[in-house]
Each structure stands twice: as structure tokens, then as C-alpha cells.
Amino acid sequence: MSSFRSLNLNNGQGINLGFITSFYGLRGYSPIETQRPTGFNINKLKSTIQDKYSSNVQSAINIINNTSYDSFDEANTALDGVADTLLNNVYWLYGDLYTGGCFMWSPSGSDTVQFVTFHGLYHVDDLIQGDHYDYYCSSLNVPFRVHANNDDTAPIVDNVLYFFNANDTGENAPTNHIFQSELGLRIVDSRSLGIWSGWDKKTSDLPERWEQFEGYTPVYTTAEFEAFYLREYTDDDYNTNDSHPWYRLFQTRVVPNLSFFTGVNVPNGELVGGYVPIEDSDAVTVPDSDPNGDSGRQQGGDGDKDGVGDDVGSGEVPSSNFLNTGISRIYLPTESQMTAFNRYIFSDISQSVVDQLKKMWSNPLDYIENIGVCRLTGLTPSGTSNISFGGIDTGVSCNYINNAFIEFDYKRNIGEFWGNALDYSSYTKLKIFIPYCGLYDLNVDEFMINIDKYGGCDVTLRYRVDLMSGMCVAMIRPSRAQYGTDYGNLNSFLYQFNGNIYLPLSLTATDWRNTYQSVLGIAGGMIAPSPSTAVGMAENIMGQKVNVQHSGSIGTNFGYMGIQTPYLIVERPAISEPKLNKDYNYGTNYGYPSNKLMEINNLRGFVKVRKGSFWGQNLHATDEERKEIISLLENEGVWMG
Amino acid sequence: MIARLFFNMSDKRYMNKKLQQIGNNLNVELIEPTSVIDPDIILSSGTQIMKANYIFLEDFGRYYYINNYTFEYERIIAHCHVDVLMSFAPELAKENVIVERSNFDTSSLYLNDNELRMYNYSLFKTMELIPQSNIHFSDTAEQMVMICSGSI
Numbered sequence: 023m024s025s026f027r028s029l030n031l032n033n034g035q036g037i038n039l040g041f042i043t044s045f046y047g048l049r050g051y052s053p054i055e056t057q058r059p060t061g062f063n064i065n066k067l068k069s070t071i072q073d074k075y076s077s078n079v080q081s082a083i084n085i086i087n088n089t090s091y092d093s094f095d096e097a098n099t100a101l102d103g104v105a106d107t108l109l110n111n112v113y114w115l116y117g118d119l120y121t122g123g124c125f126m127w128s129p130s131g132s133d134t135v136q137f138v139t140f141h142g143l144y145h146v147d148d149l150i151q152g153d154h155y156d157y158y159c160s161s162l163n164v165p166f167r168v169h170a171n172n173d174d175t176a177p178i179v180d181n182v183l184y185f186f187n188a189n190d191t192g193e194n195a196p197t198n199h200i201f202q203s204e205l206g207l208r209i210v211d212s213r214s215l216g217i218w219s220g221w222d223k224k225t226s227d228l229p230e231r232w233e234q235f236e237g238y239t240p241v242y243t244t245a246e247f248e249a250f251y252l253r254e255y256t257d258d259d260y261n262t263n264d265s266h267p268w269y270r271l272f273q274t275r276v277v278p279n280l281s282f283f284t285g286v287n288v289p290n291g292e293l294v295g296g297y298v299p300i301e302d303s304d305a306v307t308v309p310d311s312d313p314n315g316d317s318g319r320q321q322g323g324d325g326d327k328d329g330v331g332d333d334v335g336s337g338e339v340p341s342s343n344f345l346n347t348g349i350s351r352i353y354l355p356t357e358s359q360m361t362a363f364n365r366y367i368f369s370d371i372s373q374s375v376v377d378q379l380k381k382m383w384s385n386p387l388d389y390i391e392n393i394g395v396c397r398l399t400g401l402t403p404s405g406t407s408n409i410s411f412g413g414i415d416t417g418v419s420c421n422y423i424n425n426a427f428i429e430f431d432y433k434r435n436i437g438e439f440w441g442n443a444l445d446y447s448s449y450t451k452l453k454i455f456i457p458y459c460g461l462y463d464l465n466v467d468e469f470m471i472n473i474d475k476y477g478g479c480d481v482t483l484r485y486r487v488d489l490m491s492g493m494c495v496a497m498i499r500p501s502r503a504q505y506g507t508d509y510g511n512l513n514s515f516l517y518q519f520n521g522n523i524y525l526p527l528s529l530t531a532t533d534w535r536n537t538y539q540s541v542l543g544i545a546g547g548m549i550a551p552s553p554s555t556a557v558g559m560a561e562n563i564m565g566q567k568v569n570v571q572h573s574g575s576i577g578t579n580f581g582y583m584g585i586q587t588p589y590l591i592v593e594r595p596a597i598s599e600p601k602l603n604k605d606y607n608y609g610t611n612y613g614y615p616s617n618k619l620m621e622i623n624n625l626r627g628f629v630k631v632r633k634g635s636f637w638g639q640n641l642h643a644t645d646e647e648r649k650e651i652i653s654l655l656e657n658e659g660v661w662m663g
Numbered sequence: 664m665i666a667r668l669f670f671n672m673s674d675k676r677y678m679n680k681k682l683q684q685i686g687n688n689l690n691v692e693l694i695e696p697t698s699v700i701d702p703d704i705i706l707s708s709g710t711q712i713m714k715a716n717y718i719f720l721e722d723f724g725r726y727y728y729i730n731n732y733t734f735e736y737e738r739i740i741a742h743c744h745v746d747v748l749m750s751f752a753p754e755l756a757k758e759n760v761i762v763e764r765s766n767f768d769t770s771s772l773y774l775n776d777n778e779l780r781m782y783n784y785s786l787f788k789t790m791e792l793i794p795q796s797n798i799h800f801s802d803t804a805e806q807m808v809m810i811c812s813g814s815i
Contacts, residue, residue: 399804400797411811432792442772586800588792596782613764615774623756627766635761
């Protein structure tokens with residue numbers, strides 16, 4: 023059994039809690055911001071752990087073998103069974119267990135303690151390290167560490183792999199308690215998170231912690247879950263003096279204002295979808311950086327605020343009725359048919375016919391308007407007939423097509439990578455290579471949108487080809503929602519480029535000369551992509567980047583030799599953020615941009631106030647004190663506990 | 664004047680400081696003329712006093728950082744500066760402000776952030792567009808096309 027497969031969420035129903043090892047109400051808890059993991063390889067993590075701690079695994083197995091379970095697998099299987107039956111009681115507002123997200127769960131039965139179990143068997147010890155408490159949990163599968171400052175400001179709940187050696191006799195030696203893992207999240211009020219861990223199956227040394235849960239009747243709890251990712255920490259990161267490495271597996275954080283819904287009438291206590299706004303509707307937002315979450319968005323002046331536009335389509339493919347007149351016919355010869363035709367032209371045609379034609383025309387080949395080859399597949403002939411020109415039936419059978427214009431699409435869905443402003447111009451750049459047309463810059467703002475919330479953007483490349491000449495128009499359309507509900511969708515063709523998909527073939531040397539002159543003439547007229555202009559803020563490092571031309575003219579026979587697949591090139595900046603640890607993370611300590619109008623009382627963590635927005639109307643302070651307050655709020659920033 | 668001495672464990676930027684009271688309430692004198700912002704306070708000597716770095720003056724209704732101690736004969740003089748955040752925390756809490764920077768849940772990551780740092784390298788991703796019909800360009804296709812006039 024995969025030790026990690028057994029990690030499940032449940033609400034604890036059916037599990038005898040036993041004794042709670044620790045509980046801390048973390049008032050003023052501030053969720054942290056980290057990059058949401060992508061592409062996490064659970065197998066790699068598993069093998070890493072097993073390679074590194076194979077001896078410890080065996081030790082733990084030995085310990086577990088001394089419990090009522092006969093084996094670790096049996097214990098794990100038993101716990102799996104409990105967890106799986108309750109998995110559905112967790113409702114994910116977005117994301118999931120393996121990618122991270124925000125989940126909500128309800129208490130079961132008459133429990134006054136709501137909790138989520140991150141399933142596993144643990145080996146637990148608790149220590150006091152300086153000014154904070156550490157709870158060390160080791161496990162065969164999903165270990166974690168609950169870390170809390172002993173004041174009310176602990177900003178982080180880490181779930182960390184920490185393996186003890188069961189024979190360790192050092193100061194951190196475990197007391198050989200065997201725990202089932204339970205990361206308990208307990209909401210005391212809308213801003214406070216209680217956490218506990220462990221289910222002691224062997225000892226009863228910490229029963230008093232239970233009392234701290236009494237008296238609460240939670241309804242719903244919501245927490246944000248930073249799913250699996252592996253990050254190694256040194257002891258310095260956690261200010262510990264032991265020699266064990268840490269592996270943070272995931273973090274959990276409460277979602278302020280979304281965490282606890284008192285007074286919500288939930289029928290039969292069953293879980294309901296979505297989240298329910300209470301009291302302060304502005305505060306009840308999923309903290310997913312919705313760009314419209316700020317209270318002052320796009321207020322503007324007296325404009326009509328009608329942001330819903332029209333879908334500008336590509337129109338209809340032109341009619342090909344003129345082909346029915348017989349003035350021209352488009353043949354799609356195979357190699358053998360073309361060979362037969364050539365034989366007819368240069369060998370079989372009788373001198374008398376030529377002489378007859380020369381009476382009317384200077385050259386019989388003038389009847390052949392165009393001949394070329396392209397790398398299109400999938401053209402469906404309308405029928406087969408003998409090739410004829412100038413009223414002469416050559417007797418050479420050949421496929422023909424009755425449509426002078428064809429149309430075909432390419433498509434790709436794209437979306438944000440960082441989930442922030444860096445996904446847009448002028449940080450992120452977007453180019454498209456269009457076979458036979460060239461490489462062009464696109465305005466990334468027209469194509470970018472969040473995938474999780476808005477489904478991303480479908481980029482459509484539509485070719486419309488004139489089979490008579492090989493000329494093509496390549497049109498590009500973004501299809502996506504727009505942020506906010508008042509602006510409709512963007513679903514219009516915004517770009518048009520032109521090219522020619524034919525490699526011209528010639529029947530005579532004169533034609534070849536004309537062909538190349540034509541090619542060179544066309545090439546000179548082709549639109550080459552122009553270097554992007556660096557536009558942006560002074561701080562915009564991307565705006566200072568060199569933008570080189572990746573392609574010149576890609577028309578006619580150049581395109582024939584080139585890449586046949588259209589593709590996008592996305593160039594993104596790479597963010598550098600300070601490393602997270604127990605005392606510092608960028609979001610809580612330095613903050614992210616905001617533009618919300620809020621009461622200070624509703625803020626937590628680091629806060630910096632926009633210049634001039636603090637009025638201090640309720641303040642009974644001297645003018646000098648006011649100036650100092652304003653300076654702190656506007657320049658240095660303050661920490662709201 | 665009644666005063667309470669504390670050991671302040673919090674950074675100055677904390678609105679609500681974490682305090683540990685040292686000893687019982689004291690009667691203190693001020694060196695006059697004094698200032699409500701930067702008062703100098705006369706304390707009686709005591710072993711506990713030097714552990715304090717923070718003081719609350721009841722008559723002023725304000726908390727103060729103890730910036731320095733000086734000694735004069737039998738007296739200890741604490742040179743203080745008002746902690747405007749802690750002193751006016753209840754009133755500040757009711758103020759509405761436009762937030763410039765804040766924690767994750769009250770911020771918008773889509774606002775331009777001049778404070779963000781970026782590496783000087785870039786991340787590249789190429790994505791092929793997928794054909795939506797049978798007709799498309801192909802590396803292996805070779806389709807000849809010939810247009811003739813007078814093809815009656």
C-alpha cells in the first residue's frame with residue numbers, strides 16, 4: 023500500500039478522538055502566501071522519503087507492531103477505511119487535496135469539535151523551543167508539525183515531515199507515543215484558528231487539552247489547504263537545535279471571514295455547496311486575488327459603463343459560384359495525374375492542336391492560370407473529371423474541387439501561470455508563429471485570464487485560403503470571459519495576417535523566372551514582425567528585456583520549407599520571493615498590493631495605508647501624535663494583531 | 664501618577680503589543696515641565712525596574728516606550744516616548760482607510776506591485792495550436808493544385 027495514498031480528509035466521524043495533545047487558539051492568525059504547487063510528483067516524494075529514512079521506517083513499523091495492529095499495513099488499511107467513508111464530507115470550494123485549494127467541512131453528530139483528519143500514523147513528541155511550542159510528529163505516511171508561537175500571532179501551520187529515530191536518546195528523543203494523525207482545525211471565532219494534533223493510542227498524558235474545546239458549537243469551518251509539495255528546511259529555519267531535517271508537505275490556513283458561519287441554517291447539518299455570506303458581504307470573498315475584489319474598482323466618471331461588446335466574427339467564407347461557370351477549375355492532381363498531364367502537354371499534344379491554339383493565343387500554357395504545391399492535408403475533392411483547358415480535353419483524369427475558398431481552425435487554451443499581475447503586460451509577452459505568415463507579437467492582455475475561475479482563453483487561429491492563388495488570411499481570436507460581471511466576454515477576431523501557402527510550380531523556364539521574381543517581390547512586401555516596444559513601469563524588468571526578431575518573411579516557398587505547426591511562445595518573468603519560515607513570509611510580513619476601503623479593525627497582519635486616506639476622525643490624539651500615526655501607517659506599515 | 668511597568672515583547676510596528684507586567688502598580692513623578700509625548704519619569708530604584716522597557720501612565724491614558732534610563736542620586740529617570748499605536752488602538756480600529764499593502768486575503772495580486780522582485784531570467788513556454796478539422800498543414804503532405812481556365 024502506498025503510504026501516501028492513505029492521506030485522506032475526513033471529519034472524524036467514527037473515530038474516537040482519544041486525547042488531544044495540544045491546542046492553541048491562534049488569534050490573529052494570518053494566512054500565508056506561497057506559490058501554489060504545480061506538477062508535484064508524489065512518487066518522487068515518497069521515494070525520497072523512503073530512501074532517506076528506510077531505517078526509521080523499519081523502526082516505526084516495529085513500534086506499530088507492538089500496538090493492537092499486527093502490521094503497519096493493517097493499521098493503515100484500517101485507518102484508510104475510516105477516512106474513505108468520510109471523504110465526501112469535505113467540500114472543496116476550489117482546488118482539491120492534491121493541488122491545494124480551499125475546503126469547507128461540517129461537524130458530525132453532536133461533536134462540538136470540528137476537525138479534519140489528515141490521515142496517518144504518527145510518532146509524536148512535544149517540546150518547548152524558546153518562545154514557541156513545537157509538536158513533532160513523525161509518520162510512515164503523512165507527518166506534520168504544528169508550530170505555534172506562544173503569543174497570539176502565530177502565522178503559520180506547517181505540516182512537516184519530521185522523522186525521529188525511535189532509538190534517539192538525545193534531548194528530542196520521542197516518548198514513543200503512537201498517534202493517528204489529526205490536524206485539527208478549530209474555529210473559535212471568525213478570525214481565530216485552533217489547532218491540535220495527534221491521537222494518542224498509547225498514553226493519556228494530555229487529556230486536559232480537551233477542555234479547551236468545550237463550549238463551542240461550530241457549524242462550518244473553511245480552511246485553505248496548501249497541498250503537497252516538498253521543501254527541505256534546515257534546523258535554522260525552525261530555530262531548533264536538533265539535527266533532523268524537515269520536509270514541509272503542506273500548509274493549512276484558515277480563511278478569515280470565510281471560516282465560520284454562525285447562524286447559517288444548514289438542513290440536517292449536511293454539507294452545502296458554496297459559501298454563505300454573513301454579516302459583512304464584502305469580507306466574504308474567496309481570497310483568490312480576484313482583481314475585482316477591491317471595493318473601488320473601476321468607478322470612473324459618468325461613462326455609460328456598458329462594457330459588453332459585440333462578437334466580431336470572421337464572416338462567411340466567400341462564395342465559389344463563379345467556378346460553376348467553367349471559367350476556371352481547381353484541380354487537385356495526384357503525382358501520377360500530374361505526370362500524365364505533363365506527358366500530355368509536352369509529348370502527346372498534337373502539333374495541329376498547338377498550331378490551332380497559337381492562332382488564338384500566343385502560348386497554350388496561358389490557359390494554366392496557376393500551378394503549385396502546398397502542404398495541406400485533408401482537402402476533399404468534389405469530384406473527378408478530365409483535365410481540360412482552353413476547351414481542350416486532355417483525357418487525363420484528375421480530382422477537382424468546387425470551393426475556391428477553404429477555412430480551417432487551430433486552437434489552444436491558455437491561462438495564467440502566476441495568478442497575479444505578472445501574467446499580463448508588460449511582464450509577460452506572447453508571440454504566435456503562423457506558418458506562411460510569420461512570427462508576430464500578440465497583446466498578452468487580450469488573451470490572459472485565470473483558468474481555474476474563468477476557464478482560460480481559447481486562442482483560435484483561423485486560416486482562410488484562396489485556392490486559386492494560394493493567398494491566405496490568418497485570423498486570431500481570443501475567446502474568454504472578462505474579469506467582472508459587467509463586461510461580457512471577449513470573443514472577436516482581433517488580428518489578421520496574410521501569406522501564401524503555395525510553392526509555385528512552373529511548366530516553362532519563363533514561368534520559373536516569373537515565379538521567382540514574383541516570390542521576391544512578395545517577400546519584400548511581407549510584413550515582418552516588428553520589435554516590441556518596451557512599455558511599462560520603471561521597475562518593470564521585463565520591459566527592459568531585449569526583444570529579438572525570431573522570424574522574417576515566411577511566405578510562399580519559404581513557408582513551404584518552414585515549420586508547419588502554428589504555436590505560441592509565452593515569455594514570463596520569474597518571481598523571487600524570500601524564503602518562508604516560521605517567523606517570516608512575504609505576504610504576512612510585507613504584504614501585497616491592495617486598494618480596499620476597510621475598517622482597520624478588519625485587517626490582520628501587515629498593513630500599509632494609502633497616503634492621505636487616514637483621517638483619524640475618532641482619534642483623541644495631539645497633532646504630533648497624529649503625524650506619527652500617519653507616518654507609521656503610510657510609510658512603515660503596522661502589524662494588526 | 665499611577666504607572667504600570669511592562670516588558671514589551673513586540674516589535675514597535677505591532678498595534679497591540681504583547682506585554683508582561685513587571686511588579687505592581689507604581690506611583691511615579693514626572694520631571695516638569697513635561698510632555699505627553701516624551702515624558703521623563705522619576706522611578707524609585709528597584710531590581711525589577713530595569714527589566715521594564717514599556718510603561719503605561721494612567722493619567723495620560725497612554726503607553727510609552729522607555730527609550731533610556733538615566734540615574735541621578737537615588738533616582739532613576741525613565742526617558743519615554745509615546746507608543747501611538749497601542750495608546751490609540753481602540754480608536755484606530757474604528758478608522759476607515761484605503762489599504763495600500765496588506766495580507767493575502769485583503770489584497771489583490773492583480774494590482775501592479777512595484778515591490779515584487781524578479782529574476783533576470785525568463786521562463787519560456789511554447790504551445791502548439793491544435794488542428795480543429797481534417798484540413799491542416801502537415802509535414803508529410805504534398806498537395807498539388809492546378810487552376811486551368813476554359814475548363815468546360
